[in-house]
Amino acid sequence: MIDMDAATFEDLVVSELDLLPDDMVDGLDNVVFVVEARPEDGSLDLFGLYDGVAVTERDRYGVGELPDRIIVYREPHLHACADEAELRDEVHTTLVHEIAHYYGIDDDRLHELGWA
Template sequence: MIEMDAEAFETLVSDELDRLPDDMVGGLDNVVFVIEDRPEDGSLDLLGLYDGLALTERAQYGMGDLPDRIIVYREPHLDVCDDEDHLRDEVHTTLVHEIAHFYGIDDARLHELGWA
């Protein structure tokens, strides 16, 4: 486990988001990224969550719809990582994983691709 305050973690997540390929993040429409300490149940088991409707499941979507959210949980990441390099790798993987859910890629396919 490593220590990192909320502000430093937010900066790290922002840096990792900036490192993702443009074609991955360019299609993110009406999506916000949120950093929370822990999931609502207080567990340390979940690193991230896509809260929204995948592109593949949208019939109509447009103005007035609340944004989808990609949530990155700080404390679970810190709990599973040994150092900052490991943390960057885990945050990167979490971002790719949750963005993939936005595009309609399920956990089984992510596992096949090595992102789960």
């Protein structure tokens, strides 16, 4: 388990997001990234969540839509990781996993690809 304050963790998430390939993030439209302490149920099992409608399932989407959200949960990450290198790897995996949901890739396919 790692001890890290919320601001430092958020900076780490931003730095990992900046390291993602351009072709992965350039297609994101109307998406915000949010860091929260824990999921609503208080569990430590969920590292991230995509809250929105995948681009593959949208029939109409336009001006005035609330942004989709990709949420990264701080406490589950800190609880699961032993050091900062492991934390960075896990945050990276979480970001890729949730961005994949935006693009319509489900958990089964992510497991096949090694991202879940």
